[in-house]
Amino acid sequence: MKISTAESVVMGALWRRCPLTAEEIAGEVAADQGWTEATVKTLINRLLNKGAIGAEREGRKYLYRPVLAREAYVEAESQGLLDRLFDGRLAPLVSHFSETNKLTPEDVAELKKLIEDFEP
Numbered sequence: 001m002k003i004s005t006a007e008s009v010v011m012g013a014l015w016r017r018c019p020l021t022a023e024e025i026a027g028e029v030a031a032d033q034g035w036t037e038a039t040v041k042t043l044i045n046r047l048l049n050k051g052a053i054g055a056e057r058e059g060r061k062y063l064y065r066p067v068l069a070r071e072a073y074v075e076a077e078s079q080g081l082l083d084r085l086f087d088g089r090l091a092p093l094v095s096h097f098s099e100t101n102k103l104t105p106e107d108v109a110e111l112k113k114l115i116e117d118f119e120p
Helices: 005-018 021-033 037-050 070-086 090-099 105-118
Strands: 051-058 061-066
Touching: 005 021, 005 037, 005 051, 005 061, 005 070, 021 037, 037 051, 037 090, 070 090
Parallel strands: none
Antiparallel strands: 051 061
16 A cells, blocks of 8 residues: 555554544644645545555544555565665665664664674
């Protein structure tokens, strides 16, 4: 399921706290993004049509909650990035960040720890 950058902002609000009404979602994201409530409602409808979120009627309003788990979204987006830019391989990505001085000493220490923990 392809989620746009704008849609991911709405998903982020729902992953942080749910269920939320459309007005609550707009309150959390609209001002930061420069969006109107109508824009947020359009994004909600797109996500509903994709099956990324679900809605439950409560009185005169709908409560929205994520159907797509954040972990599944992150996995798909991460793999998509690796596939598009690095032929599906992680090492060239890390190498790229190293060569462009984007890795902090803390990042390097974390990567070393991950590798140590991974090795049998």
